[in-house]
Amino acid sequence: MPPPVPARSCGEDIPFLLAELGVETVFGMPGVHSLEFYRTLADAGIAHISVRHEQGAGFMADGYARASGRPGVALVISGPGVTNAATALGQAHSDSVPVLLLTPAVALEDLGLGAGALHEIVDQRGLTAPVAGLSAVAHTPAQAAELIARAFARFATLRPRPAHVSVPLDVLEAPAAPRRPSVAALHRPGPDPAGVRALAARMQAARAPVVLAGGGAVAAAPDLRALVEASGALFVSTIAGKGILPDDHPLSLGATLQRPATRHAVAEADFVLAIGTEIAEPDLYVTADAEAAEPPGTSEGRPTLRLGAGFGRIDLDPEVMLRPRAPDIGLVSDAALAVRALLEAGGWRPPAQDTAARAAAIRAQNAAAMSPLERVHQTVLMAIRRGLPEQALVYADMCQIAYTGCITFPVQQPGRWHFPMGFGTLGHALPAAIGGKLARPDLPVAALVGDGGLQFTLQELATAAEHRLALPILLWDNDALAEIAVFMRSRQIPPVGVRPPNPDFAALAAAYGIAHTAPLTPSEITGAVGAALAAPGPTLIQIRQQAFEP
Numbered sequence: 001m002p003p004p005v006p007a008r009s010c011g012e013d014i015p016f017l018l019a020e021l022g023v024e025t026v027f028g029m030p031g032v033h034s035l036e037f038y039r040t041l042a043d044a045g046i047a048h049i050s051v052r053h054e055q056g057a058g059f060m061a062d063g064y065a066r067a068s069g070r071p072g073v074a075l076v077i078s079g080p081g082v083t084n085a086a087t088a089l090g091q092a093h094s095d096s097v098p099v100l101l102l103t104p105a106v107a108l109e110d111l112g113l114g115a116g117a118l119h120e121i122v123d124q125r126g127l128t129a130p131v132a133g134l135s136a137v138a139h140t141p142a143q144a145a146e147l148i149a150r151a152f153a154r155f156a157t158l159r160p161r162p163a164h165v166s167v168p169l170d171v172l173e174a175p176a177a178p179r180r181p182s183v184a185a186l187h188r189p190g191p192d193p194a195g196v197r198a199l200a201a202r203m204q205a206a207r208a209p210v211v212l213a214g215g216g217a218v219a220a221a222p223d224l225r226a227l228v229e230a231s232g233a234l235f236v237s238t239i240a241g242k243g244i245l246p247d248d249h250p251l252s253l254g255a256t257l258q259r260p261a262t263r264h265a266v267a268e269a270d271f272v273l274a275i276g277t278e279i280a281e282p283d284l285y286v287t288a289d290a291e292a293a294e295p296p297g298t299s300e301g302r303p304t305l306r307l308g309a310g311f312g313r314i315d316l317d318p319e320v321m322l323r324p325r326a327p328d329i330g331l332v333s334d335a336a337l338a339v340r341a342l343l344e345a346g347g348w349r350p351p352a353q354d355t356a357a358r359a360a361a362i363r364a365q366n367a368a369a370m371s372p373l374e375r376v377h378q379t380v381l382m383a384i385r386r387g388l389p390e391q392a393l394v395y396a397d398m399c400q401i402a403y404t405g406c407i408t409f410p411v412q413q414p415g416r417w418h419f420p421m422g423f424g425t426l427g428h429a430l431p432a433a434i435g436g437k438l439a440r441p442d443l444p445v446a447a448l449v450g451d452g453g454l455q456f457t458l459q460e461l462a463t464a465a466e467h468r469l470a471l472p473i474l475l476w477d478n479d480a481l482a483e484i485a486v487f488m489r490s491r492q493i494p495p496v497g498v499r500p501p502n503p504d505f506a507a508l509a510a511a512y513g514i515a516h517t518a519p520l521t522p523s524e525i526t527g528a529v530g531a532a533l534a535a536p537g538p539t540l541i542q543i544r545q546q547a548f549e550p
Contacts, residue, residue: 010141010167011036013176014102015044017145018073021152021183025049025064025438026102027057028075033104033119036172037075049438049467052459054081056431058088059457061099063432066418067393068439071098071155078104078166079119082127087425089162090131094422095240096215098160100151101128105137105166124166133161137168142177149181156186159216159317188316188334191341199273199312199329200345206271207351209233210308212257214283215240216276216316218414220336224275225249227343232350234269234359236262238283239421241276243411250356253363256407257284257305261365265358269308274327276335278320279305282421285403314338370408376548377404383522384448384474385410387529392416392444393436397429399450400483401476427456430473434460437469444533446472451502452481461512464538471539472532475505478545505542515539520547 008016014037018026025047030038041048051057054076061072076085082103092099105124106117114122121127129135134151138144144167151163203209211233217224221244228235228251235245235252245252256262263284266272277283284305305324313320313327314335321330331338370378380401388394390412396402396419411417418436420428433447454475464471485498509516514537519525525543532539 008040008176009036009172010144010174010176011172012040013141013180014144014148014167015040015046017148017180019044019046020180021149022070023073026073026075027051027060027064027435029054029057029077029081031077031081031119033077033169034075034081036104037102048075049463051431052462053457054084055088055427056457056460056463058085058099058101059091059428059431060435060438060460060463061101062088062092062095062097062428063395063418063435064439065092065097065099065435066415066432067436067443067445070439071100071152072435073100073102075102077119078106078124079121081119082121082124082164086128086131089128089164091420091423091425091428092162093131093133095420096160097162098155099162100148101132101162101164102148103164103166104172105168107170108139108168109170111137111168125164128164131162132164133158134163134165136164137166138171139168140177141171141174144171145177145180149183152183153186157188188337189332190337191314191331191333193341195329195331196338196341196345199314199331200342200347202271202310202312202329203231203233203273203342204347204349206231206269206310207353208269209271209273209351210236210266210269212236212238212266212272212274212277212279213241213244214238214275214277214279217241217244217335217339218276220275220339221245221414223336223339223343227339230343230348230350232353232355233273234265234355234362236266238277238279239406239417239419241414242406242417243414246412247410248412251359253359253366254407256366258407259366259369261362261369263305265362267306267308271310271312272308273312273314274307275314275339276316279324280422282424285421366407372550373400374404374408376545376550377401378408379522380476380525380543380548381405381409383525384446384529387472387526387533388446389444392446393418393433393440395429395433395436395445395447397447397449397453398424398426399448399453399476400478401450402448403483405448426453428453430454430457431460431463433471433473434464434467434469437471438467446474446529448474448476451475451477451479451505452500455503458508461509461514461538461540465512465514468537470533470535470537472529473538473540474529475540475542476545477502477505477542505540509540513537516542518542518544
């Protein structure tokens, strides 16, 4: 039996429970309703990172989780704190990131009444339920401990979705539960052996197999590489799976599902094995620039993916099994366990055809299909790449140069390119990169953000400056919401609201006490990135699009 809990209030005890669950850092902003959480944070050995907006707390917790592989925790007030953080929960839900949002709630006697209590939401649980795997209100101290432990149990065993636990004010002040739940070492489920044998047989019988891997397969990367090489399959990743195979691997097409040549190769396969991916609409996103560059009458419209003659699937989430079509063989399993079991099934003989030559030809087609703007982006992206060590973590925002980077930025290791593809929130990159750098101070970390997106969360420059983070913030400045502007023009819509005037970014950096530079050549970009990684604080590297256009 776990030892008795010392005489504390519920609020005082929660930090100790978090510490037992492995939490070392929380991101938040104290408010009058959340003070009970703060009494013992330091005593429990938990660092508190102060944010300037609750959305930043959610995004930092997200970035922390992506970098560390451990759940990120955001601690904010009830009511407006919850609504502000809900966008970050939506992004974590879409991208399967384990984030715990911990908040107070109005007192039990006020729950659901709409009586005008401070920070009141009539149904706070209902507000976050659509963007969380678990959203619950604790009615007793014992429930508070149980719900937090349950969130971590879900993180460890299920597809990681964010969780929101609300603890009413009077519950926070009540005596802690006599005993906390004991969270044992938990493991994700492995594959059915008969299913493994059947899937291995189908893969081995295929003459032109394709392996399609997403973010759920990142932990399987070493064995997945061995499986691809043993089967002679073409390899394609989603953006979340970027780097599972090095982009320069001879069998890899990289994260290029947006390109027609890659989608054609998947459609022509005699067996496609999808691992750890929903194969969702954003995985196939075609940018406005690419759409506009196509000759009249050739646009594919909303892209779809045909999955070849045979289809197998490995995924931890049973709900994705039937999308976009039911697999011939499906394994509900942790990807790493399933891939290892496939390898151990034996009997692997690569197909006789030269898959590497096919992959090279498709890569050449994809490169030839780049638009003029994407080539401008690629010049800048390669300059950034030369300035960043291979192991660097890059957090990219929703902006045109990052859309290109999702496809073309070279990545040789998994979990190094982080992009808010599914929910598509602007402003994710800066706070997420701050969370990533705090999680992994031993690794280089950079943020790539557009001029519009930066202004969603630019107040977190103060957080980066406060903690003296050596963080290159690569600002792609094209004076516009350029992606939307192109879509408007291509659809004969008068451009509205897509050219808002920008602030003076150099003066803005100075106001926050951080360095600013504006490189004008690729070599200057590379040098600026290297200098920023060695600086005693963040550096805003402003890259003007017009300086790199022909």
